[in-house]
Amino acid sequence: MTYIRPSFRHPGLPKNDIGFTRADYEGAISTLCAGCGHDSISGAIVQACYEMSLEPHRLAKLSGIGCSSKTPTYFLSHSHGFNSVHGRMPSIATGAYMANRDLVYLGVSGDGDTASIGMGQFVHAIRRNLNMVYIVMNNGCYGLTKGQHSATADAGSKSKDGAINPFQSIDLVGMALELGATFVGRSFSGDKTQLVPLIQAAMSHPGFAFLDVLSPCVTFNNKPESTKSYDYVRAHLEATATIDFVPEKKEITVDYAEGSSKNVKLHDGSRIQLHKLAPNWDPTDRGSAVNRLYEAKSKGEILTGLLYIDQESRDLHELENTVHRPLNSLQETDLNPGAAALENINESFR
Amino acid sequence: MQQLSGVNDMVVRFANVNGTGSASANNLFAKSIVRMGIPVSPKNIFPSNIQGLPTWYEVRVSEKDYLGRRDGVDIMVCVNPQSMMKDVQSVRPGGYFIYDNTKRLHEEFIRDDIHYIGIPMMELSMKNYRDPRQRQLFKNIIYVGALSLLLDIEFNVLEDMIKDQFKKKEKLIPPNIQALELGRTYVRENYEFPLQLRLERRDLVGDRIVIDGNTACGLGAIYGGATVVAWYPITPSTSVAQAFERYANRLRIDPETGQKKFAVIQAEDELAAMGMVIGATWNGSRAFTATSGPGVSLMNEFIGLAYFAEIPVVLINVQRGGPSTGMPTRTQQSDLVSTAYASHGDTKHVLLLPANPKECFEMTAQAFDLADRLQTPIMLMTDLDLGMNDHLSPPLKWDDERKYDRGKVLNAEDLERVKEFGRYLDVDGDGIPYRTLPGTHPSKGAFFTRGTSRDEYARYTEDGAAYVRNVDRLVKKWNTAKTYVPAAELYQDGKESDTGMIFFGTTTYAALEAMDILEADGLVIDSMRLKAFPFGAEVEQFVEEHDQIFIIEQNRDAQMRTLLINELDVNPGKLISVLNYDGMPITADNIKGQIINELMPATVNHK
Ligand SMILES: Cc1ncc(C[n+]2csc(CCOP(=O)(O)OP(=O)(O)O)c2C)c(N)n1
Ligand code: SF4
Ligand SMILES: [Mg+2]
Numbered sequence: 004m005t006y007i008r009p010s011f012r013h014p015g016l017p018k019n020d021i022g023f024t025r026a027d028y029e030g031a032i033s034t035l036c037a038g039c040g041h042d043s044i045s046g047a048i049v050q051a052c053y054e055m056s057l058e059p060h061r062l063a064k065l066s067g068i069g070c071s072s073k074t075p076t077y078f079l080s081h082s083h084g085f086n087s088v089h090g091r092m093p094s095i096a097t098g099a100y101m102a103n104r105d106l107v108y109l110g111v112s113g114d115g116d117t118a119s120i121g122m123g124q125f126v127h128a129i130r131r132n133l134n135m136v137y138i139v140m141n142n143g144c145y146g147l148t149k150g151q152h153s154a155t156a157d158a159g160s161k162s163k164d165g166a167i168n169p170f171q172s173i174d175l176v177g178m179a180l181e182l183g184a185t186f187v188g189r190s191f192s193g194d195k196t197q198l199v200p201l202i203q204a205a206m207s208h209p210g211f212a213f214l215d216v217l218s219p220c221v222t223f224n225n226k227p228e229s230t231k232s233y234d235y236v237r238a239h240l241e242a243t244a245t246i247d248f249v250p251e252k253k254e255i256t257v258d259y260a261e262g263s264s265k266n267v268k269l270h271d272g273s274r275i276q277l278h279k280l281a282p283n284w285d286p287t288d289r290g291s292a293v294n295r296l297y298e299a300k301s302k303g304e305i306l307t308g309l310l311y312i313d314q315e316s317r318d319l320h321e322l323e324n325t326v327h328r329p330l331n332s333l334q335e336t337d338l339n340p341g342a343a344a345l346e347n348i349n350e351s352f353r
Numbered sequence: 354m355q356q357l358s359g360v361n362d363m364v365v366r367f368a369n370v371n372g373t374g375s376a377s378a379n380n381l382f383a384k385s386i387v388r389m390g391i392p393v394s395p396k397n398i399f400p401s402n403i404q405g406l407p408t409w410y411e412v413r414v415s416e417k418d419y420l421g422r423r424d425g426v427d428i429m430v431c432v433n434p435q436s437m438m439k440d441v442q443s444v445r446p447g448g449y450f451i452y453d454n455t456k457r458l459h460e461e462f463i464r465d466d467i468h469y470i471g472i473p474m475m476e477l478s479m480k481n482y483r484d485p486r487q488r489q490l491f492k493n494i495i496y497v498g499a500l501s502l503l504l505d506i507e508f509n510v511l512e513d514m515i516k517d518q519f520k521k522k523e524k525l526i527p528p529n530i531q532a533l534e535l536g537r538t539y540v541r542e543n544y545e546f547p548l549q550l551r552l553e554r555r556d557l558v559g560d561r562i563v564i565d566g567n568t569a570c571g572l573g574a575i576y577g578g579a580t581v582v583a584w585y586p587i588t589p590s591t592s593v594a595q596a597f598e599r600y601a602n603r604l605r606i607d608p609e610t611g612q613k614k615f616a617v618i619q620a621e622d623e624l625a626a627m628g629m630v631i632g633a634t635w636n637g638s639r640a641f642t643a644t645s646g647p648g649v650s651l652m653n654e655f656i657g658l659a660y661f662a663e664i665p666v667v668l669i670n671v672q673r674g675g676p677s678t679g680m681p682t683r684t685q686q687s688d689l690v691s692t693a694y695a696s697h698g699d700t701k702h703v704l705l706l707p708a709n710p711k712e713c714f715e716m717t718a719q720a721f722d723l724a725d726r727l728q729t730p731i732m733l734m735t736d737l738d739l740g741m742n743d744h745l746s747p748p749l750k751w752d753d754e755r756k757y758d759r760g761k762v763l764n765a766e767d768l769e770r771v772k773e774f775g776r777y778l779d780v781d782g783d784g785i786p787y788r789t790l791p792g793t794h795p796s797k798g799a800f801f802t803r804g805t806s807r808d809e810y811a812r813y814t815e816d817g818a819a820y821v822r823n824v825d826r827l828v829k830k831w832n833t834a835k836t837y838v839p840a841a842e843l844y845q846d847g848k849e850s851d852t853g854m855i856f857f858g859t860t861t862y863a864a865l866e867a868m869d870i871l872e873a874d875g876l877v878i879d880s881m882r883l884k885a886f887p888f889g890a891e892v893e894q895f896v897e898e899h900d901q902i903f904i905i906e907q908n909r910d911a912q913m914r915t916l917l918i919n920e921l922d923v924n925p926g927k928l929i930s931v932l933n934y935d936g937m938p939i940t941a942d943n944i945k946g947q948i949i950n951e952l953m954p955a956t957v958n959h960k
Contacts (some may be wrong), residue, residue: 060799063636063791076801076813083791085635086803087628088654094583094620094628099791101581101616101629102638106792124628127621326612330580331637331790335757337614338578340604342751348572348600349748352562353388 020056028053030077040192040218041140045078051202062107067092070147071113071140090121093128103329104320108135115145118154118173129182134318136205136212142220143231150223163223179213185316186212188309200248207269210316243308244277355447358549361391361416363427368440370433372404378493379410385510390555394420401681407436421862422938472499477535491532498536505547566739569710571596573717581640582617583629588681589737590671593643623648627655634665637790639721641667646675646688657696658804665724669733671740674936683936684737687908692732704886705733708861710746725760738859738938761787768797776800776811784829838885850877853899857883866941905931
């Protein structure tokens with residue numbers, strides 16, 4: 004069932020630059036388990052869009068199938084949404100983006116949806132540098148089908164029904180870096196301070212912005228030894244940097260000590276201001292990101308934050324050299340060569 | 354010894370080795386006959402291989418304008434030692450076997466009831482050309498030169514074609530003409546010519562063009578306004594997307610910026626291709642994919658989503674021999690059931706059934722209107738024979754007054770006016786709801802598209818009653834579709850016989866020829882050509898009015914017959930199958946034989 008929120012808004016609620024309240028970015032009431040990490044991520048998405056003053060109808064939200072993929076119902080009810088089929092959201096997003104390059108595309112997937120059934124489409128969306136935000140709500144299990152191991156489950160971990168996972172887990176962040184993703188970040192559903200600016204930066208990035216968000220499944224995979232549990236993640240978080248997202252019109256207000264801060268200018272004029280915590284790491288150097296990731300992993304730590312950004316990113320429409328006008332706005336006069344041209348074509352076949 | 358004779362009525366078959374450049378020489382031969390005003394129907398019979406295996410090119414010349422295949426070879430041009438035994442055997446008694454006599458023909462290839470004409474193609478080519486690739490290519494042109502004297506092809510027609518072909522590479526014109534001359538000179542010095550089987554200029558071609566169905570589909574998509582194409586290479590459909598891209602690069606470039614008013618995405622597989630089409634059309638572009646049976650199998654889950662979530666889709670299925678990888682380079686009409694009912698649950702889809710390139714063009718363009726109007730997948734069912742072979746076709750036509758029918762899409766102003774928008778509300782009573790596109794209005798018209806059950810306002814629900822209301826509305830829409838799809842074509846005014854025959858697609862050529870032959874034998878049969886599924890009222894009436902009806906199709910399991918029985922609730926006993934499924938296009942003789950066998954078994958047994 005979908006539970007619709009009452010649409011009454013208190014007149015005194017704060018509004019963003021374009022006159023919307025935070026509630027205008029909310030969706031239906033969630034039907035996920037109480038405490039599910041996915042709900043916190045939905046909250047972060049609402050917060051991010053509200054703060055960015057994004058017009059809700061200029062965003063399209065897409066997902067595959069899973070508990071995670073249900074969440075687009077629970078945020079941005081004034082945006083068109085598409086809950087597609089299991090593992091195939093990237094292709095839907097690709098087609099949608101080709102049709103209209105002017106909207107923001109926000110994709111939500113799960114670790115099952117992405118790392119198993121949808122691995123092929125995920126890889127190829129990266130390869131094409133599809134301009135979208137791709138969030139994996141990563142809980143190391145298949146929530147919706149009741150707790151089976153996913154491909155990101157820890158080797159040796161035990162599922163709720165007692166099965167041991169003998170296989171190594173896939174690290175989607177490492178993979179995305181290797182595949183050439185132009186924006187890679189990792190975060191934790193419980194760390195809104197980090198997650199909100201990361202989502203905002205991802206939405207400003209012209210290209211495939213991948214966010215692997217650890218999101219504990221309280222029902223099936225929240226044992227303290229699971230690397231996707233609240234306890235474990237909290238104890239082993241290692242952030243690359245604190246992150247602030249600074250929209251185009253705003254001034255940078257926070258000042259960090261010389262040498263530890265880095266500003267990354269984004270395509271749309273906005274900036275990310277990072278206060279670096281990780282040594283030997285530069286967010287614009289893919290190699291350093293890969294090295295930091297492996298170092299952290301070998302110490303049993305989970306590296307979070309912005310890991311890599313390619314400031315020269317050229318997205319799919321640029322690579323395809325399509326017109327700037329959205330293809331879905333072209334009319335007969337743009338599209339149809341007409342009867343006379345067809346007569347010439349006929350002549351070439353005589 | 355008997356000699357086959359006659360004017361403008363023959364089958365010439367070329368036996369070549371794949372990848373040796375024979376295609377353009379054979380094409381030159383076929384097209385020169387068309388330019389002499391005589392109808393031809395060429396067929397490529399090729400292996401699933403790039404280089405080295407046998408390949409055949411068969412040209413039927415028919416003054417009576419019969420464009421289907423005919424069994425039996427009158428003139429065999431054999432330049433492939435690999436297949437020679439089979440090639441010798443395929444010649445009809447009294448026919449001609451033209452071969453390369455650079456080396457002596459071995460005894461075992463000698464039949465005493467056919468005529469042998471040796472042309473030293475290799476020797477002539479070696480003597481006159483130095484480059485190894487040229488030697489191979491000109492060997493082919495040499496046999497075309499020889500044939501031109503033997504069959505009376507006008508030399509200036511050939512010359513003009515060579516000049517046309519190499520307009521941009523003029524250096525190649527003289528050596529090509531020289532190769533033609535080499536073949537002609539050899540015939541002139543060694544044989545009597547022309548043969549008794551020969552050609553003579555006519556004026557039977559009119560304004561028709563020679564084009565393959567896939568190119569026509571690609572052009573249809575250009576004219577139909579497609580902007581997004583997503584595909585994955587598979588024979589025999591590959592050249593649809595390629596033709597689209599080739600013409601789009603000529604006709605759809607912004608003159609100022611050089612940028613494209615289209616996007617062609619070669620997807621990672623057919624699942625992704627279908628997903629991209631769905632994403633694009635959901636977002637308001639016209640989009641299509643082209644594939645063949647194996648691709649449709651992969652797309653099944655998505656096709657169900659498009660059906661249930663009511664998203665326009667155009668899918669061009671260029672059918673080949675199945676199941677599995679089947680016969681990838683042979684033709685069949687064997688995906689009818691799997692495409693009509695593609696996906697799980699209760700699903701059914703609109704099929705369009707073109708029979709020639711002109712219809713490939715028209716129906717592809719029309720498919721986009723239908724998809725937008727009906728908000729559902731539209732499947733264009735062609736096949737390898739139609740898609741990859743050249744056909745003599747009426748010219749492609751476009752009416753500049755014609756406007757695209759974008760169906761029921763609400764824009765921002767509409768949304769201001771509409772009291773309440775429900776994505777799946779049947780406002781007009783035709784089963785077709787209204788949709789909105791992402792990004793249309795800041796506060797109105799947003800909805801959630803999903804493959805799970807939902808109510809009229811697109812809200813997720815597991816309520817059985819709401820589900821039933823929805824799928825029953827889809828049946829209503831299906832009935833509405835019957836009034837939009839092209840009607841079946843009848844070949845007589847009113848009813849002339851109690852016996853009927855039904856055919857569609859590439860079976861049409863042979864069926865119409867069979868109809869003529871049977872009529873000459875005194876057997877009148879009413880004929881109907883299907884152009885679409887679901888079947889309109891005219892199909893129902895035809896089936897009702899006739900006592901027995903032959904259903905002619907190119908698959909093993911009589912799939913169209915199954916659709917007729919299933920959808921029209923007819924007595925299966927009335928519908929008699931005439932089938933061909935060996936991968937070669939069906940022939941009129943085959944159809945006639947099967948019909949006679951059914952109607953008068955005794956006569957056939959006599960033979
Ligand atoms: C083709 C197909 N196969 C299987 C399923 C069943 N199924 C639904 S959700 C799911 C796994 C979801 O796991 P994940 O993506 O990690 O999402 P989570 O529920 O954990 O958030 C599966 C296997 C399906 N919907 N479609
Ligand atoms: S099963 Fe797990 S993933 Fe699904 S809603 Fe419950 S807690 Fe969340
Ligand atoms: Mg999961």
